[in-house]
Amino acid sequence: MNRILQDLARRWSELSLALQFLVAGGFGLLAVMLVVGSWVTSQIRDGVIRNSAATTALYVDSVIAPLLPDLRKNEELSESVKQALDETLGQGALGKRLVSFKLWRRDGTVLYAKEADLIGRRFGLTANLRSAFQGNVTAQLDTFDEDEDKERAIGEPLLEIYNPVREPWSGEVVAVTEFFEVATDFKATLASALLSSWLVVAGTTLAAFLLLSGLVLRASRTIDDQRGALRRQVSELQGLVTQNSALRQRVQRASRRATALNERYLRRIGADLHDGPAQLVALAALRMDSPVFSGDGQWGESRTTEVAMIRKTLEDAMREIRGICTGLVLPQIEAAAATDILRLAVDEHERRTGTSVALTLPKQLPETGPSEKISIYRFVQEGLNNAYRHGRAKDQAVRAGMKNGRLFVEVSDGGPGFDPARVEGLGLAGLRERVESIGGQFETVTGAQGTRLVIRLSVEEQA
Numbered sequence: 435m436n437r438i439l440q441d442l443a444r445r446w447s448e449l450s451l452a453l454q455f456l457v458a459g460g461f462g463l464l465a466v467m468l469v470v471g472s473w474v475t476s477q478i479r480d481g482v483i484r485n486s487a488a489t490t491a492l493y494v495d496s497v498i499a500p501l502l503p504d505l506r507k508n509e510e511l512s513e514s515v516k517q518a519l520d521e522t523l524g525q526g527a528l529g530k531r532l533v534s535f536k537l538w539r540r541d542g543t544v545l546y547a548k549e550a551d552l553i554g555r556r557f558g559l560t561a562n563l564r565s566a567f568q569g570n571v572t573a574q575l576d577t578f579d580e581d582e583d584k585e586r587a588i589g590e591p592l593l594e595i596y597n598p599v600r601e602p603w604s605g606e607v608v609a610v611t612e613f614f615e616v617a618t619d620f621k622a623t624l625a626s627a628l629l630s631s632w633l634v635v636a637g638t639t640l641a642a643f644l645l646l647s648g649l650v651l652r653a654s655r656t657i658d659d660q661r662g663a664l665r666r667q668v669s670e671l672q673g674l675v676t677q678n679s680a681l682r683q684r685v686q687r688a689s690r691r692a693t694a695l696n697e698r699y700l701r702r703i704g705a706d707l708h709d710g711p712a713q714l715v716a717l718a719a720l721r722m723d724s725p726v727f728s729g730d731g732q733w734g735e736s737r738t739t740e741v742a743m744i745r746k747t748l749e750d751a752m753r754e755i756r757g758i759c760t761g762l763v764l765p766q767i768e769a770a771a772a773t774d775i776l777r778l779a780v781d782e783h784e785r786r787t788g789t790s791v792a793l794t795l796p797k798q799l800p801e802t803g804p805s806e807k808i809s810i811y812r813f814v815q816e817g818l819n820n821a822y823r824h825g826r827a828k829d830q831a832v833r834a835g836m837k838n839g840r841l842f843v844e845v846s847d848g849g850p851g852f853d854p855a856r857v858e859g860l861g862l863a864g865l866r867e868r869v870e871s872i873g874g875q876f877e878t879v880t881g882a883q884g885t886r887l888v889i890r891l892s893v894e895e896q897a
Contacts, residue, residue, distance in 0.1 A: 455650040460643065467639040474635060475628045482624050483593070487573030490615055491597035494532070497522060498611060499599065502537075510554075511537075511545050519546055533592060535613040537599075540567055545609065566596035566610040575617060575624075593617040689871035690805035697808050767807050772799040772834070775807055776843070779814035780832055787822050792831040799834060800841060800893045809868050809889070810843055816865055817845030817887045825849025825885055836893075845887045851880040862887070 501518045503511070511519075523535050537546040542563075543556045560579065562572045573595045592614040599609040767775050773795050780791045802810070814832055821830045829848030834841070866876040869889050877888040 455654075456647060459646060459650070463639050463643050467635055470639075471632050471635040474631050478627055478631055479624060482627065483573050483575055484571075486617075486620055487593065487595045488571050490531075490593070491571050491595050491611075494595075494611065494613065495597055495599065499602075502599065502609075516546060516553075520548075523548060531615050533614040533616060535611070538563060538610040538612060540607075540609070562594075562596045563610060563612070566598050566612075567607055569598050569600075569607050571598070572596045575621065591617040591621040593620060686871070686873055690803065693805045693808060693868060693871065767811055768804045770807070772802055772807065772810060772841070775811050776814060776832060776834055779811050779818070783815065783818040783822070787827065789822065789827040789830060791818060792829075794831070794833040796835050800836070802841070802891070802893075805872050806874075806891055809865075809872065809874070809891075812868065813843060813865055813887070813889050814845060816862060820852075820862065820887070821845065821847035821849065821885065824852040829884065837890075839893065841891045841893055843889050846884060848884040851882055851885055 498519070501515060501522065503515060519535075519537075523532060535546075535548050536544055536552065539545050541556065542559050544552045544554065547553055559567070562574070565572050573593060575593050576591055577594065593616075594612070594614050597611045597613075598607040599611060600606060601608050767778065770778070776795060777793065780793050783789070784791055818830060818832070821827060825847030826849050827847070829846070831844075831846045833844045833846075836842070862878065869876045869891070873892055875888075875890040877886075877890075879886045879888075
């Protein structure tokens, strides 16, 4: 079965656009024509039946109403009224048009009927009777109930009408007349109207199909010409794409190597600052304790004050240099998992700032390369520093996971936000370049409700 469907799909795709439209569009417009035609003819049929029934009901009511007594006070018709109805309904034009006639009371009792044996009998109210007692004129063509075998046996088209009889001074429905009218001419007229409507719908659909077919045929020829030219261009572009793909991979590998080299330079700078200037400043602070400056007291009180200020300044400088070294020296993370790197960056920030960070991690994250691990650590480090400095350390949070096959890391805070152009010019711009150089994406969203930094890395490219 699947093979047959595949074969049909292949043959269908091989057809031209014009032939596909002729087949699919033809069936589609045919279905639309049938739906629209059915709806239009249904509306015409219902409207014509309704209007004809209303006209006939008005005529019958004008003849019958003067003969009826006050049906509120009289639950049965007198013999004189029945005789008058018999004479009226059995003679003249009305007698020829009406095959059957019944006068219903609200409780389902037949007050009058052409068939005398029905008078006084009580039946259950049908849906049409209920609708008529609610004040609606209802009608149906050639539709008979189970107890209407006599009318069905006549063999002629009949229009069954239910007409409410209203009290003249209050307008309240007090009875319902049910009668069958011979509808031979009416049915012929209705059939002609329905045929005309179908011809209009079919003609309009055919004209639209022919017009659209001409447009599609012209467009199909143009598309076939352009398809040939496009195939030639695609063949040329495939070679260029292959070359660009190789170049892109080489650029990404070079960018990753550059990231690793930069990290080594930063580590060396951090070690040099720690072992050189920091040690020298510490030695200078120790020499300030020698007797030359503070031991014999010959320098006086002013010199002692000056020495204390110099010592405090040197201690502050030493503390700042060591803080810079701590930020520059990257811990050994090449062999660590991504989740461990994230915990390490968060713990280091909490220890250094004395603040808390909400960390949300899945059970496991995919393995990444060294360049990606460095980028993740630096991103979290710089993002939390940014949240501490500009977000007042409010609602600091780090979240990581997988989405659409890509690893994402998010750093957020609930601070007042910042100016991305000003702040990214310092630290975040370098992070953006680092992430984008290895094929990742960097996103910054900031406002009065807080700041959210997100990076997305492709796992496939890191394998």
